Amino acid sequence: MLTITHTHEAGTMVEGTVRGDGTAEILKAQRWRWGRSIAAWFVPQSRDRLPKWHTINAAATALRAAGFEVATEIDEATRSTAEVEAGKIERQEQRAGALDSKADRKATAADQAQARADRR
Structure with missing residues (x-):
């Protein structure tokens, strides 16, 4: 199960991926980036901003089409x-x-x- 999360503080990230599971190619194509320091896929420039729904929905759709189960947890509260x-x-x-x-x-x-x- 993959979970796309968004908080104002952390930005938009995907949780539940593992190396070699096939998510990297899909997320790269959707312009997500791998953060070594946080060990997670994230949407660039999403921290301290409202969620980019078009990016989140496109990634979720692509991941589901590839056979992954995807949930979203989006918190639109701002700091x-x-x-x-x-x-x-x-x-x-x-x-x-x-x-x-x-x-x-x-x-x-x-x-x-x-x-x-x-x-x-």
């Missing part, structure tokens, strides 16, 4: 502007921290590569 902005700031801080860590790892790898090259 306040302050909550939306606080969420953006939190995600930006997390992203900045992740990029700092990545830069440190890359710098270490570059230093090690340079040391190996110098030894040769």
Whole structure:
């Protein structure tokens, strides 16, 4: 059973997929994207917005046509502007921290590569 969910905070996502089940091709064709950090298929730019019914319905129809059982759980309630902005700031801080860590790892790898090259 696949479930297409939408909340203002999380956006539109599909739950219940597994690698190799055939959903990837269908969802890609419907312009959904795979989010590695959230380990789920999602509709780009759906967070903090009302549900994109045409996208949700098209994906559900395509998935059902391929033999999948699909349910939808759509919450159209919105968050306040302050909550939306606080969420953006939190995600930006997390992203900045992740990029700092990545830069440190890359710098270490570059230093090690340079040391190996110098030894040769």
